[in-house]
Amino acid sequence: MIMRPGQQLLLPANPFFIWATLLLALLCNMLPLGRTPWMPDFLALVLVFWSVHQPLRVGIGSAFFFGMAMDVHQSALLGQHALAYTILSFFAITIHRRLLWFSVPSQALQVLPLFAAAHAVELAVRMLAGGVFPGFSILLSPLLEAVLWPVVSVLLLAPQRRAPDPDANRPL
Numbered sequence: 239m240i241m242r243p244g245q246q247l248l249l250p251a252n253p254f255f256i257w258a259t260l261l262l263a264l265l266c267n268m269l270p271l272g273r274t275p276w277m278p279d280f281l282a283l284v285l286v287f288w289s290v291h292q293p294l295r296v297g298i299g300s301a302f303f304f305g306m307a308m309d310v311h312q313s314a315l316l317g318q319h320a321l322a323y324t325i326l327s328f329f330a331i332t333i334h335r336r337l338l339w340f341s342v343p344s345q346a347l348q349v350l351p352l353f354a355a356a357h358a359v360e361l362a363v364r365m366l367a368g369g370v371f372p373g374f375s376i377l378l379s380p381l382l383e384a385v386l387w388p389v390v391s392v393l394l395l396a397p398q399r400r401a402p403d404p405d406a407n408r409p410l
Contacts, residue, residue, distance in 0.1 A: 248398040248399065251397075255397055256292060256295055256296060259394060260288065260300070263281040263283070263284035263285075264281050264304060267311075275379065276378035276382070277382075278382040279353075279356075279379065279383060282356055283390055284390065284394070285327055286352060286353070287387075289301070289327045290338065291334075291394075293334050297331065301327035302323065305317075305319040305320030305321070305322065305323035305324065306319070315363060315364065317363075318367075319360065321360075322356045322357070322359045322360040322363075325356060326355070330352060333352075342391050343388060345391070346387040347384070349383075350381070350383075353380035353384060356380075357376060357379055
């Protein structure tokens with residue numbers, strides 16, 4: 239793949255680190271903070287990040303597994319989060335090559351419709367099953383996830399960054 243000018247060459251991602259961050263995001267979603275509708279879905283955010291940056295390691299199957307775990311934890315309709323996460327992962331994998339050409343703030347604008355679609359699918363399944371509408375504060379959740387995208391990008395790519403090389407003659 240041709241890299242953008244000024245883009246840093248990254249080290250390979252450690253699979254243990256990938257799965258540890260996914261489990262940490264699952265645990266953050268499971269914190270008893272009182273599930274408010276505007277609360278960002280940290281697991282969806284980390285799933286999209288790794289689906290974009292490591293689509294061969296984190297894919298639709300892992301999104302389905304984590305979605306089922308969230309359904310069981312929240313006692314939600316079984317498959318509600320699983321469907322939303324699989325759709326989210328599918329579209330993240332679909333646009334991952336195009337998305338990596340943008341800067342990180344531009345990437346946040348590009349993934350905002352993905353997060354909005356995932357929350358819309360989750361809300362539609364909940365409403366079709368006879369649930370109550372949580373209010374319009376649910377519209378804040380995709381916005382907060384898009385705002386957190388640059389922070390997550392910096393934190394999750396930090397272990398892959400190379401140390402600056404003092405040798406000025408080496409191109410890499």
